[in-house]
Amino acid sequence: xxxxESRIDKAIGALELDAKVRLLTGASNFTLHPEQAIDxxxxxxxxxxxxxxxxxxxxxxxxxxxxxxxxxAQHWDTAVATEVGALLAExxxxxxxxxxxxxxxxxxRTPLSGxxxxxxxxxPMLTGALATAYIKGLQDNGIAATLKxxxxxxxxxxxxxxxxxxDERTLREAYLLPFEMAVADANPWAVMAAYNRVNGIPATEHxxxxxxxxxxxxxxxxxxxxxxxxxxxxxxxxxxxxxxxxPGPAGPxxxxxxxxxxxxxxxxxxxxxxxxRMLRLAGRVGAFxxxxxxxxxxPAPDSPQRRALLRRLAAGGMTVLVNRESTLPLATEGKVxxxxxxxxxxxxxxxxxxxxxxPHVVSIADGISAALGADRVSVVDGVEIxxxxxxxxxxxxxxxxxxxxxxxxxxxxxxxxxxxxxYVDGSEVSLRESPWLASATTIELAAVVVLxxxxxxxxxVRGRGEWTFSAPGHYERVRLERVDNAGEVLRLPYRTVTLxxxxxxxxxAVVTPxxxxxxxxxxxxxxxxxxxxxxxxxxxxxxxADVAVVVVGLTPEQxxxxxxxxxxxxxxEQDALVAAVAAxxxxxxxxxxxATPVLMxxxxxxxxxxxxxxxxxxxxAAVAAxLTGEVEPAGRLVTTFPARDGxxxxxxxxxxHGELPYGEGIACGYRGWQASGIDPLFWFGHGLGxxxxxxxxxxxTVDDTIRSVRVEVTNTGSRAGREVVQVYWxxxxxxxxxxxxxGVDVEPGLTASVEVLVEQRVLRRWHDGAxxxxxxxxxxxxxRGLGDIxxxxxxxx
Numbered sequence: 001x002x003x004x005e006s007r008i009d010k011a012i013g014a015l016e017l018d019a020k021v022r023l024l025t026g027a028s029n030f031t032l033h034p035e036q037a038i039d040x041x042x043x044x045x046x047x048x049x050x051x052x053x054x055x056x057x058x059x060x061x062x063x064x065x066x067x068x069x070x071x072x073a074q075h076w077d078t079a080v081a082t083e084v085g086a087l088l089a090e091x092x093x094x095x096x097x098x099x100x101x102x103x104x105x106x107x108x109r110t111p112l113s114g115x116x117x118x119x120x121x122x123x124p125m126l127t128g129a130l131a132t133a134y135i136k137g138l139q140d141n142g143i144a145a146t147l148k149x150x151x152x153x154x155x156x157x158x159x160x161x162x163x164x165x166x167d168e169r170t171l172r173e174a175y176l177l178p179f180e181m182a183v184a185d186a187n188p189w190a191v192m193a194a195y196n197r198v199n200g201i202p203a204t205e206h207x208x209x210x211x212x213x214x215x216x217x218x219x220x221x222x223x224x225x226x227x228x229x230x231x232x233x234x235x236x237x238x239x240x241x242x243x244x245x246x247p248g249p250a251g252p253x254x255x256x257x258x259x260x261x262x263x264x265x266x267x268x269x270x271x272x273x274x275x276x277r278m279l280r281l282a283g284r285v286g287a288f289x290x291x292x293x294x295x296x297x298x299p300a301p302d303s304p305q306r307r308a309l310l311r312r313l314a315a316g317g318m319t320v321l322v323n324r325e326s327t328l329p330l331a332t333e334g335k336v337x338x339x340x341x342x343x344x345x346x347x348x349x350x351x352x353x354x355x356x357x358x359p360h361v362v363s364i365a366d367g368i369s370a371a372l373g374a375d376r377v378s379v380v381d382g383v384e385i386x387x388x389x390x391x392x393x394x395x396x397x398x399x400x401x402x403x404x405x406x407x408x409x410x411x412x413x414x415x416x417x418x419x420x421x422x423y424v425d426g427s428e429v430s431l432r433e434s435p436w437l438a439s440a441t442t443i444e445l446a447a448v449v450v451l452x453x454x455x456x457x458x459x460x461v462r463g464r465g466e467w468t469f470s471a472p473g474h475y476e477r478v479r480l481e482r483v484d485n486a487g488e489v490l491r492l493p494y495r496t497v498t499l500x501x502x503x504x505x506x507x508x509a510v511v512t513p514x515x516x517x518x519x520x521x522x523x524x525x526x527x528x529x530x531x532x533x534x535x536x537x538x539x540x541x542x543x544x545a546d547v548a549v550v551v552v553g554l555t556p557e558q559x560x561x562x563x564x565x566x567x568x569x570x571x572x573e574q575d576a577l578v579a580a581v582a583a584x585x586x587x588x589x590x591x592x593x594x595a596t597p598v599l600m601x602x603x604x605x606x607x608x609x610x611x612x613x614x615x616x617x618x619x620x621a622a623v624a625a626x627l628t629g630e631v632e633p634a635g636r637l638v639t640t641f642p643a644r645d646g647x648x649x650x651x652x653x654x655x656x657h658g659e660l661p662y663g664e665g666i667a668c669g670y671r672g673w674q675a676s677g678i679d680p681l682f683w684f685g686h687g688l689g690x691x692x693x694x695x696x697x698x699x700x701t702v703d704d705t706i707r708s709v710r711v712e713v714t715n716t717g718s719r720a721g722r723e724v725v726q727v728y729w730x731x732x733x734x735x736x737x738x739x740x741x742x743g744v745d746v747e748p749g750l751t752a753s754v755e756v757l758v759e760q761r762v763l764r765r766w767h768d769g770a771x772x773x774x775x776x777x778x779x780x781x782x783x784r785g786l787g788d789i790x791x792x793x794x795x796x797x
Contacts, residue, residue, distance in 0.1 A: 001193060004283040006124065006736040011038035011279055012272050013405045020275045021257045026248030026419045029228075029433070030055040032278070033248075040279065041287040049102025049134075050616065051356030052091040057520055058430035064301040064617065065349055067103065067314040070595045071613030074317040074635030074687070076724045077743055079132035082168040083358035085145070087309065089555065094298045098285035099190060101353075102774050103131045104176035107156035109668050110650045112565040116556065117350040117595035117614055118341075121638035122669030122684065123738050124174050124530035125762045128181030129614020142292065146283050147182050148192035149227060150203060151175055155653030156566045159347040159487030160230070161411075162655045166662040170774075171198075172766040173666045180218060181416035181761065188224045189284050193242060196324075204231045223277040228353075232238075235265040243274040255693060288565075293755060302359035307618055308448075310684035311631075314615035314622035316635035320608070321686040327547075327587055328339070329605040329629030329690060334546030336372060338365050339538045339581060340382035340574070342593040343551040345525075346392075346574045346619045350595060352561025360394075363386060364551050367620020371628055380541040383573040384456065386555050388494060391462060392427035392524040397447035399423045400506055407447040407522060411440035423655030428462065428521025445509045445522050451503040456527040463520030465513040472505050491562065492519060498527045530670035531573040538577055539584040548585035549627070550578050551608075553593030559614070564653040567645050568599045578602040591623060594682070597641040611635070629690055634722040636687035636785060640670045643681040648673060672787055685726050685738075685785030691717030691748065695790040698782055702795065705763055706739065707771065709756045711782055713744040726785065728758045729763070729795070732777040736786070737762050 001009075003523055012020070014037065014067050027033040032043040038474045046052045051422045064087070066072070073311070092100055099119040104115075108122035120127040135145040152175050164174065182188055191214065194662060203209070204226050214220045225244040232239045234256040237245070245251040247524045259338040260266040286292025299305045320328060332334065343365040349355055365379045399408045406425040412418055421690055427447070431437050448693040462706050467478050480493040511520050542548040552574040558565050569575070582605040589608045592598060593615075603609070610633060626633035642648050649672025660681035665673050670684035696712035711726045730736040740756040764771045782791040 004280065004771040007283070007289055008276050008279045011040070014024070014038055014273055015275070017261060017271065018258050018270055018735060019266060021253060023278055024244055024257070024271070024274050025251040025253050026244070026246045028055070028079055028249065029247040033242045037254050039367055040282055041291050041390045043099065043282050043285065043287045045101060046092060046095065046097040047102055047353045048100040049087065050090055050354060051358070052095060052100060053356045054095045054097060056429060056430070056433050058101070058433060059424065059426050060357060061095055062301055062334060062359050063095070063356045064310065065356050066307055066310060067317060067616040068117040068350060068595045068614035068795060069120055070117055070638055071317045071615060071635070072313060073126070073638045074319055074613070076126070076636050076741055078129055079499070080313065081130045081133035081328045082137040082445070084313065084424050085134040086141055089138045089141035092296055093141070093295050096294050097143070098287055099146060099281070100138060101146045101148065101192065103134045104148055105144065105148055105179070105182065106153050107668065108177060110653050111568055111597040111639065111642060111648070112651070112653050114156045114560050114563045114565060115350070115352065116178060116355050116379050116639070117559045119361045122640065123638070124177035125181070125738055125759050126638065126741075129759070130180035131182045131642065132185040135182055138508060139186070139189060142286060143332065144189035146190040146225070146279060147179060147188040148191050149194035150179060150191050152198050153194035153196050153203070155564055156562050157657070159562065160195045161197075161328045161658060163200055163659045163789040164669070165659055165664065166197060167665065170564045170662055173764070174212065174668060177761065179214070183214070183218045183220050187222065189281050191220070191222060192229065192534065193224055193226050195227050195576060205233055205236040205240045207240040210404065215241055221277070221280065223281045235260045236708070238266045238270060238274070243277045251571070251693070257775050258755065260375050263419070263496050282457045282792045283775050287638045307621075310616055311622045311625060312617040314413040314613070314618060315625040315631035315633060317635040318613065318622070318626045319611040319635035319637055319686070320605070320633050320690065322603065323688050324607045326607065327589060328627060330372070330547060330589075330627050332471065334376070335378070335381060335544065336368065337377055337378050337541040337545035337548045338368050339380045339541060339548060340551035340577065341555045343379060345379060346551075347553060347555055347593050348612060348616055349614050349620050350559040351556035354561070361617050364593070364620040364621035364623045367624040368549065368627065370495050370621070371624035374646055378545065380542050381529065381534060382538060382551075384578050385532045385572045385574065386557060390558055391521050396450050396524050397427055398450055400446050400448050407445050410446070411437060411442040412444070413439070414441045427524070428519050429549055438664045442510050442512050443520060445520065446506065446508045446509065447522055448601055449501055449505045449507060449522070449524055451501060454500065454502050456498060457501045458496050458498050458523070458525050458527045459507050460523045461495060461509045461511070462492040462494040462521070462523055463511065463513070464493060464517045465511040465520065467475070467509055467511050468508070469495070469509045471507045472501060474499055492521070493649055496523050517783055531576070533576050535580050537568045539580045542581045542585035542588070545585065547589060548581050548589060549589045550581050551591045554596065554598065559595055568597055569596050569645070575601055577786065579605060582606050589627070591627075597639060599643070600607055605682070629719070632690050632719070632721055634687065634689045634724075635683055636685050638684065640673050640684045641682040642681045647678060647680065649676065650751050667735045671737060674736050674786060683785045683787035685724075685783065686787055687724070687785065689721045689723075690714055691719045691721035695721050695782065697752070698791045698793060700780055700793045702776065703760065705760060706758045706776070706780065706795065708758055709780065709782060711756075712742065712751055712753050713746065714751040715748050718748050720745065720747045723784070725754045727758065728783060728786065730778045730781060731774050731795070734774065734778070736781070738762065
């Protein structure tokens with residue numbers, strides 16, 4: 001028995017039942033209870049997976065904002081995933097955070113899912129390998145990873161009630177495989193159970209999956225926690241293997257679990273096992289026994305070290321989808337028109353629990369201007385892209401009293417007397433996380449709009465409650481109710497008006513909040529222009545330039561937790577904008593600022609398309625590095641892109657009568673696409689980079705199974721580049737599947753011999769309740785993506 005296990009035994013023996021049960025529900029939204037009697041310190045959690053926000057949902061510490069998970073996955077590089085995990089561990093340690101709630105390994109089952117930006121890919125093996133490396137990067141540095149969401153949580157619509165209907169073969173071979181790989185190869189110290197039901201049973205109460213598969217078959221020794229507010233039962237979830245309910249301090253356990261033990265519904269030994277796993281987690285992260293020593297300093301989120309790394313991670317994962325006549329990299333001379341709302345209001349991250357407060361977001365317009373020189377670049381706004389104004393951007397408001405960027409928040413009692421007045425360095429406040437707001441009858445938010453000259457602005461309020469809102473020339477009262485079918489924290493009701501404001505204009509809002517109102521804030525942004533005016537200005541600028549770079553994409557309204565999309569079409573009149581610019585410009589480059597597939601009806605009319613993802617805080621600098629070729633955008637797609645709404649093996653994430661059947665079986669993503677015979681817009685694995693490749697001699701190593709593939713690849717272009725050799729297997733009567741890949745950097749004119757080791761777990765089939773090896777039939781495909789298969793080899797020896 002290890003020293004840690006011995007300490008755990010002594011601690012469990014020293015605690016009474018109620019003290020043990022107290023440890024099994026969070027102390028707050030993101031902390032666990034300390035217990036001095038057994039030398040247990042507070043354990044601090046933080047949302048992830050692309051930044052460590054800390055223990056506050058709103059208004060927390062400034063932190064690094066990494067590229068989104070899909071963009072990182074497009075490197076197809078486990079070393080990058082390990083590097084990301086290590087970076088997050090440093091960020092967590094700087095904030096005294098013990099547990100990061102990531103990675104997310106749910107699959108890209110349908111391109112409409114709102115939360116795909118948090119997940120790696122549509123392929124279970126690629127997802128599992130990247131997650132394994134990410135976890136090692138975190139845990140090798142003493143910070144716990146949390147593998148989520150266990151399991152069959154591939155859509156957001158009705159996610160807390162939907163019943164995912166998945167047959168056992170599909171569950172084992174597709175949706176459990178990333179979890180299986182990560183548990184076996186990296187042993188994450190925590191796993192998060194999902195909101196949804198799986199074949200009629202809530203994931204938090206699923207004995208067969210938690211006790212049977214995870215803790216039984218896979219011998220997982222870590223902690224299993226609920227997603228936030230996911231656990232609703234007492235005895236059922238405790239007996240199913242759930243170890244911790246989050247958040248706290250209220251929850252379905254507490255006194256009810258104590259009573260369940262006394263009434264014989266739950267054995268005290270079951271509670272002891274949950275406590276054991278919780279203390280094991282605490283011991284692993286340095287919160288049980290001798291407390292860990294946190295670093296006294298480290299790189300700041302906006303330090304040159306961090307900025308350079310984040311820029312490289314973002315640019316290297318970007319994907320060149322189209323590049324006619326070598327339009328990219330951009331020429332070193334000539335005028336460039338940068339066009340589009342995403343150029344100036346670049347989207348760096350998706351919405352929901354993954355959000356962090358970055359030190360800055362470099363816009364694509366600023367990044368290109370800095371890289372090429374302001375004298376070469378003109379910047380033109382595009383069409384409106386949002387309906388929800390979201391919260392006011394950083395640096396758009398100032399405190400009227402101090403002049404600092406942010407707002408003034410004043411609380412008053414029922415008589416109207418001031419209780420407290422504070423400066424807040426943002427544009428919203430959380431009533432749940434700010435005890436000083438608890439006694440307020442009304443809350444006043446005041447700010448000066450930052451303007452260099454008179455401007456037409458969209459200003460207003462966000463959050464539930466009775467509001468009065470005033471600005472120069474405007475006064476109104478409005479009641480805002482909860483958004484239907486939306487999360488209270490992730491989608492706030494709002495009211496905005498469009499006004500002509502002068503520099504120094506002050507806006508003031510007073511709210512009488514509703515009970516349990518989570519967040520209130522101010523909205524302020526430049527007012528949108530009519531589409532015709534925006535498109536007209538864009539086409540004029542395009543005619544005057546040598547190259548037009550049009551930046552389009554999605555917004556946090558489409559790429560968000562709790563909401564799925566209903567179309568892949570770009571919001572607003574962005575398609576019309578691209579078409580008009582392409583008709584006017586000498587050359588047109590489209591940069592897509594989105595994490596998930598979009599339709600491209602203008603594709604044949606443009607010269608190049610760069611898929612930029614959600615690039616994090618260094619967004620514009622990374623896009624500029626990719627466009628100029630300073631960093632090769634060597635990414636390969638991790639999701640298949642449909643050409644039309646409705647195409648693909650799985651389309652709608654909408655449940656019917658509360659049920660979501662996984663009727664495609666294991667043929668999800670590219671597997672189903674290839675079986676259908678319908679070509680997508682872009683295949684899984686596609687990516688051009690900035691050079692060309694020739695494939696030569698290839699050799700397959702086979703004994704009782706497929707072991708490896710070796711192939712020669714030659715860089716036939718004029719630039720150094722990175723190739724990703726992808727190996728697929730197409731067994732007779734079975735869907736094609738990725739079985740291995742390897743990346744290689746090669747100088748122009750040189751040849752490299754690349755060995756691809758085959759992942760054995762994708763050569764199995766689940767049949768009659770057990771694994772069996774698939775027969776060695778069919779053929780092995782060596783490819784640059786499933787749309788560019790270079791070599792086909794028979795599997796038979």
